Amino acid sequence: MNILEAGQALRSRRVSCLELTDHCLDQISKLNPRLNAFITITEESARAHARVLDRELANGRDRGPLHGIPIAHKDLISTKDVRTTSGSKLFRDHVPTVDAPIVEKLTAAGAVMLGKTGLHELAYGITSDNPHFGTIRNPRAPSRTPGGSSGGSGVAVATGMAFLATGTDTGGSIRIPASFCGVVGLKPTYGLVNRSGIQPLGLSLDHIGPLTRTVADAGVALAAMLDNDARLRPAPGSCQYIRIGLPENFYFTHIASEVRDAVQKAAQAAERFGVRVTQVRVPDIDALNDVGRIILLAEASALYQPYLSRREDFGADVLALLDQGRLVPATDYINAQRIRKMLVSEFCALFSTIDCLLTPTTPTTAPLIGQKQVELDGEMVDTRLATTRLVRGVNVLGFPALSMPCGHSAEGLPIGVQMIARPFEEHLLLVLGEALESELSRR
Numbered sequence: 408m409n410i411l412e413a414g415q416a417l418r419s420r421r422v423s424c425l426e427l428t429d430h431c432l433d434q435i436s437k438l439n440p441r442l443n444a445f446i447t448i449t450e451e452s453a454r455a456h457a458r459v460l461d462r463e464l465a466n467g468r469d470r471g472p473l474h475g476i477p478i479a480h481k482d483l484i485s486t487k488d489v490r491t492t493s494g495s496k497l498f499r500d501h502v503p504t505v506d507a508p509i510v511e512k513l514t515a516a517g518a519v520m521l522g523k524t525g526l527h528e529l530a531y532g533i534t535s536d537n538p539h540f541g542t543i544r545n546p547r548a549p550s551r552t553p554g555g556s557s558g559g560s561g562v563a564v565a566t567g568m569a570f571l572a573t574g575t576d577t578g579g580s581i582r583i584p585a586s587f588c589g590v591v592g593l594k595p596t597y598g599l600v601n602r603s604g605i606q607p608l609g610l611s612l613d614h615i616g617p618l619t620r621t622v623a624d625a626g627v628a629l630a631a632m633l634d635n636d637a638r639l640r641p642a643p644g645s646c647q648y649i650r651i652g653l654p655e656n657f658y659f660t661h662i663a664s665e666v667r668d669a670v671q672k673a674a675q676a677a678e679r680f681g682v683r684v685t686q687v688r689v690p691d692i693d694a695l696n697d698v699g700r701i702i703l704l705a706e707a708s709a710l711y712q713p714y715l716s717r718r719e720d721f722g723a724d725v726l727a728l729l730d731q732g733r734l735v736p737a738t739d740y741i742n743a744q745r746i747r748k749m750l751v752s753e754f755c756a757l758f759s760t761i762d763c764l765l766t767p768t769t770p771t772t773a774p775l776i777g778q779k780q781v782e783l784d785g786e787m788v789d790t791r792l793a794t795t796r797l798v799r800g801v802n803v804l805g806f807p808a809l810s811m812p813c814g815h816s817a818e819g820l821p822i823g824v825q826m827i828a829r830p831f832e833e834h835l836l837l838v839l840g841e842a843l844e845s846e847l848s849r850r
Contacts, residue, residue: 410570414472417474425454434566434568442546442549444543444568446559457477457519476517477519477521483606484509484615485506485510494526497714505604526555527580530555533794546566552776557580557618565590571619572618578612579795582768591622595615622811638831643762650685651674653671662770666772670765687761690750695804711729762829765825766825771793807831
């Protein structure tokens with residue numbers, strides 16, 4: 408059952424808000440001990456809130472599509488009177504006194520918070536193998552990573568522990584778990600969703616968005632997250648007017664053959680419902696990724712500089728990155744920001760000829776937990792660099808991107824396709840994503 412189906416069941420009185428909440432809490436009770444998706448479970452307050460929402464529906468008050476829908480928040484988003492750890496020993500006992508604006512908005516929309524999902528320490532990594540709160544496991548194959556940093560959110564949605572979970576994305580941290588766990592992940596345009604009350608990592612790269620089971624659900628979630636004055640461009644009247652660019656360089660090299668085949672089949676599926684697909688040559692993505700790495704190294708290290716005397720409170724991988732960031736010269740950071748502007752201009756020029764870029768989300772399916780390297784085109788490549796290779800650059804650009812399932816490997820592991828649009832064209836991504844989701848479901 409997805410959000411829209413659950414909403415219909417609620418309004419027809421076939422199920423209550425409390426029953427939906429109990430179902431998700433039962434799933435958490437059964438699955439969380441093995442998969443470790445949640446750090447904190449707010450069982451008592453969730454049931455109390457669900458009862459209030461049931462009374463509201465009975466009295467004729469309907470808050471909208473999220474009324475009574477059980478959700479989870481990534482555990483770096485401030486929640487009043489509920490600890491918010493950021494997956495870190497530094498903040499293990501941190502209990503905010505106010506909700507982050509995104510929590511306020513989703514609560515006002517009628518969502519029921521079930522708890523806080525686990526993540527890679529400080530959201531600085533792609534494995535969600537957390538030294539302080541334990542390893543999060545992929546629901547499709549528990550020996551494999553769910554991706555990160557929003558790994559707990561991806562697992563919660565994929566297993567029915569929650570209908571919706573919030574995530575953050577600095578270098579792919581929504582889209583990577585979406586790809587590895589077989590769910591939908593939306594990274595909105597930079598700055599579109601209010602990031603106040605969320606533990607930052609790279610201030611000029613951080614985004615926040617939803618992970619859901621379907622593209623339509625992602626649209627429902629995004630609508631609830633937006634400020635009232637948010638100005639998105641209108642949705643296209645028909646998919647027949649959408650121009651998809653399929654990259655002829657970079658994105659389809661050094662990827663697993665099963666991933667390449669699945670994404671190319673997704674492009675063919677888009678053509679079947681009238682989308683125009685053309686080959687395009689993309690600007691220098693390697694340079695874009697280099698810029699992203701330099702900016703993140705410098706910004707994250709500057710942010711956590713006051714804590715670096717407490718070296719024993721960091722995991723080894725995060726500490727190594729923070730130490731590395733301290734070595735980045737100011738000239739390198741400034742030059743990276745200068746090159747960033749040039750590359751944004753080049754991508755804007757590309758998007759004058761297309762409406763959407765269609766690529767793989769990740770070059771492989773989910774690696775094994777602890778796997779340091781993956782083999783791509785006969786070459787052994789660092790897992791972290793490979794996993795972020797196709798997604799990191801979109802954070803540098805600030806463009807919106809949607810990841811959705813487009814197939815499975817021979818082992819039954821999910822494969823994700825990524826769609827990238829111009830700033831504030833989330834509606835285009837959602838329309839295209841829904842149409843592609845429908846077409847793929849027929850096969």
